[in-house]
Amino acid sequence: KALTMAGFNKMFIMLPLMFAVRKIDGEDPVVVQWLRIAYFSVQFIMSSIAIYVYFQALSAKKNNNMDKIVYVPPPAQPFADPNAKKKYTEVVFSAHVAAQAQSLLTSTLFGALLTTGLHFWKGMVIGLAMQTVMGPLNLYDNVLAQYVLFKGGITNLSPDEKIFGEKAANELTSQDEIVDQQGNAVVVKRVAPSSTSASTSASASNNSNDKSSSSNNNLEDLLLDTWDAGAQADLTNLLSVLNAKNIDFKTSENQWTALMVLAGLAGAKGTVSAIKHVKSLGAKLDATDAEGWTALHWAAFHGSVGGAKALVDDGLESIKDKEGKVALDYAKSEGNADVVKVLEAFQKDK
DSSP: OOOOOTTSOTHHHHHHHHHHHTTSOTTOHHHHHHHHHHHHHHHHHHHHHHHHHHHHHHHHHTOGGGOOEEEEOOOOOTTOOTTSOEEEEEEEHHHHHHHHHHHHHHHHHHHHHHHHHHHHHHOOOHHHHHHHHHHHHHHHTOHHHHHHHHSSOSSSOOTTOOSSSOBOGGGOOTTEEEEOTTSOBOOOSOOOOOHHHHHHHHHHHHOTTOHHHHHHHHHHHHHHHHHHHGGGOOOHHHHHHOOTTTTTOOOTTTOOOHHHHHHHOTTOTTHHHHHHHHHHTTOOTTOOOTTSOOHHHHHHHHTOHHHHHHHTTTTOTTOOOTTSOOHHHHHHHTTOHHHHHHHHHHHHHO
């Protein structure tokens, strides 16, 4: 977890501080002078830190390892309904980091300018005193500032570190509502395993005598990790463990196969050759997941042109899922024009 001021509430500082600053003699030029020195010194340090964090975020944005899709919860609300579905926003992690850093820089500079303007225009000294104390505490509460200053930066985060309380696709549950940055609902093909299946998986992995179950757990982890990596997925590890016996293995919760995962990885290097390899191992081409999707549905939904081309002549284009939709329907609804062209061209040539 990120460092927080959970040990005490800032309100216990702010309220006594508000009463204390009212005792300041704003008419005494010596007091005002020292207050200005303290305030502008603190603001200079805070602004420098905010600028440093901003440039660190821009540097991290260039790191391909941070170019991944995550799902970020909204800031905690004191009177939120605890039973309501939690809303997560789908964002690119590196872009979200940069946006949060820009917000920190903007709010820091704007706050300094506003307080300074009110002081010199209206002679307000309470604001100077308040911000001299509360400003650093607010900056300390910013998770990006914490990571940059105290936790070694934001460019080398481990996969387990959650700066914003974000989730990966495989960590989402049916209780999570997913929206894009405009607030529109998003369909995510990934739902985390239920507690029942998770406990079953844990029980199986603890049984050291069940080698087959252990092997399946490892393959499931590889499939899910490969999917999570998206366009940056390294397919080497997954391909190295696939063989004719396990090629049709399905994940416990959503019934995904290796062929489906590979078909949906739009932009990942080596996907087409990987699909051909999986097919050569005898993969069941018309296998369906829990929603009735074939690998071609996956390619169509996720916009994988290479996946669509590799699967379009395997008799999958007419298979309907549980909603009665074929792959072409999803390619059209998701706006994947290139996949639509591939599928429609195949239909015309039949």
